[in-house]
Amino acid sequence: MNPTPSQTVGPFYGYALPFPGGGDIALGGIAVHGYVYDGAGEPVPDALLEFWQADSRGQVRGAPGSLRRDPTSGAVLGRDGVTFTGFGRVATDRDGHWTLRTVEPANGYISVCVFARGLLRHLYTRIYLGRDAFLDSLPPERRQTLVAVEEREGVRRFDIHLQGEKETVFLDFG
Amino acid sequence: MSEPLQQSDIDQEIAALAGTAADHPARDYTPYRSTRLRHPRQPLVPIKDPEAVELSGPVFGVTDVTPTDNDLTKQHMGEPLGERITVQGRVLDRDGRPVRNQLVEVWQANASGRYLHQRDDHPAPLDPNFTGVGRCLTGDDGSYRFTTIKPGAYPWRNHVNAWRPAHIHFSLFGSSFTQRLVTQMYFPGDPLFPYDPILQSVTDESARQRLIASYAHELSVPEFSLGYRWDIVLDGPAATWMEEGC
Numbered sequence: 001m002n003p004t005p006s007q008t009v010g011p012f013y014g015y016a017l018p019f020p021g022g023g024d025i026a027l028g029g030i031a032v033h034g035y036v037y038d039g040a041g042e043p044v045p046d047a048l049l050e051f052w053q054a055d056s057r058g059q060v061r062g063a064p065g066s067l068r069r070d071p072t073s074g075a076v077l078g079r080d081g082v083t084f085t086g087f088g089r090v091a092t093d094r095d096g097h098w099t100l101r102t103v104e105p106a107n108g109y110i111s112v113c114v115f116a117r118g119l120l121r122h123l124y125t126r127i128y129l130g131r132d133a134f135l136d137s138l139p140p141e142r143r144q145t146l147v148a149v150e151e152r153e154g155v156r157r158f159d160i161h162l163q164g165e166k167e168t169v170f171l172d173f174g
Numbered sequence: 175m176s177e178p179l180q181q182s183d184i185d186q187e188i189a190a191l192a193g194t195a196a197d198h199p200a201r202d203y204t205p206y207r208s209t210r211l212r213h214p215r216q217p218l219v220p221i222k223d224p225e226a227v228e229l230s231g232p233v234f235g236v237t238d239v240t241p242t243d244n245d246l247t248k249q250h251m252g253e254p255l256g257e258r259i260t261v262q263g264r265v266l267d268r269d270g271r272p273v274r275n276q277l278v279e280v281w282q283a284n285a286s287g288r289y290l291h292q293r294d295d296h297p298a299p300l301d302p303n304f305t306g307v308g309r310c311l312t313g314d315d316g317s318y319r320f321t322t323i324k325p326g327a328y329p330w331r332n333h334v335n336a337w338r339p340a341h342i343h344f345s346l347f348g349s350s351f352t353q354r355l356v357t358q359m360y361f362p363g364d365p366l367f368p369y370d371p372i373l374q375s376v377t378d379e380s381a382r383q384r385l386i387a388s389y390a391h392e393l394s395v396p397e398f399s400l401g402y403r404w405d406i407v408l409d410g411p412a413a414t415w416m417e418e419g420c
């Protein structure tokens with residue numbers, strides 16, 4: 001069957017998609033943070049990032065409960081703090097900044113899906129936390145765009161450049 | 175200083191790019207000006223890894239929604255203004271298999287064309303009885319259903335006198351992260367279609383038609399609402415990609 005075409009997320013998803021605790025996949029692990037930039041090097045304040053990853057043993061089963069609701073009020077209760085759902089969602093702030101708190105996945109990378117106003121179809125990339133054969137297959141200058149840099153103990157930095165000299169490697173799964 | 179960009183300029187650009195066969199918009203579609211600095215210039219890097227985590231995907235369940243989340247007319251003390259509608263359809267993968275128990279999220283402007291959002295400064299009234307946000311889980315047959323009001327058209331600043339046709343934003347998850355889709359549903363016969371660079375970014379006529387719901391009289395509820403049907407087909411390799419080994 002022919003697929004339904006993609007359209008931009010637009011600027012007005014704020015009440016619909018982000019949810020409290022969306023960037024807290026798991027506590028007690030690492031923080032990964034960074035900025036999203038456009039082709040002029042300006043921060044993108046209306047991007048939405050989604051994250052999907054394996055757990056610390058390499059399991060990628062996923063589980064409900066990322067955006068747990070109160071059945072009475074409909075308000076977001078947040079994650080229960082025990083279940084690892086593997087899913088995160090963070091809107092960039094006015095500075096184009098985002099933060100994710102999670103555990104290091106056993107397979108070494110966190111998958112990222114990027115949405116933004118002005119982006120007609122989402123983009124995929126990966127945050128690599130260590131060495132990997134796929135990274136080795138890329139030219140050195142491009143490889144760096146997929147590697148999170150350790151800023152200090154437990155804190156990694158990962159910027160996303162939608163365009164330009166430092167343009168991030170985006171992936172095609174076919 | 176350059177002349178302000180007119181609809182006639184955009185019309186010419188749309189015409190120059192029209193007809194290209196593709197299921198999805200090109201990310202560098204220039205008539206939509208915000209694409210200019212927000213699309214990659216390097217080609218995407220293909221990845222064919224049967225172990226890729228992207229071939230699995232997030233899971234949602236009854237804990238993530240409340241049963242009334244799919245009725246956007248019942249979120250406040252009073253009824254929202256506007257034409258009450260029901261929108262229903264099925265979410266399928268490219269093989270026509272239903273996408274079961276997955277999350278569908280929607281958001282939209284109110285009947286006047288105004289979003290409940292700080293950055294929407296369109297001088298049309300907010301509706302205290304309408305937030306314009308809904309969600310539901312698909313059924314075993316991939317079906318979803320929302321009760322809402324028909325959104326209004328609204329102006330934006332892509333060019334002089336730019337108006338978006340009425341639309342509902344949809345966010346969809348498949349069984350794998352590669353099937354993720356964010357898109358917009360339009361209403362049949364909208365006179366704004368030819369002027370809108372976002373809809374026209376889908377340059378293939380038949381693909382563009384797949385973004386337009388059909389009026390479905392059998393879905394209209396007597397004395398209550400008008401019915402629209404819109405089926406959604408998710409792109410991207412599904413979980414069977416591994417089994418098929420292609």
Ligand SMILES: [Fe+2]
Nearest residue numbers: 010012341343
């Ligand atoms: Fe919109």
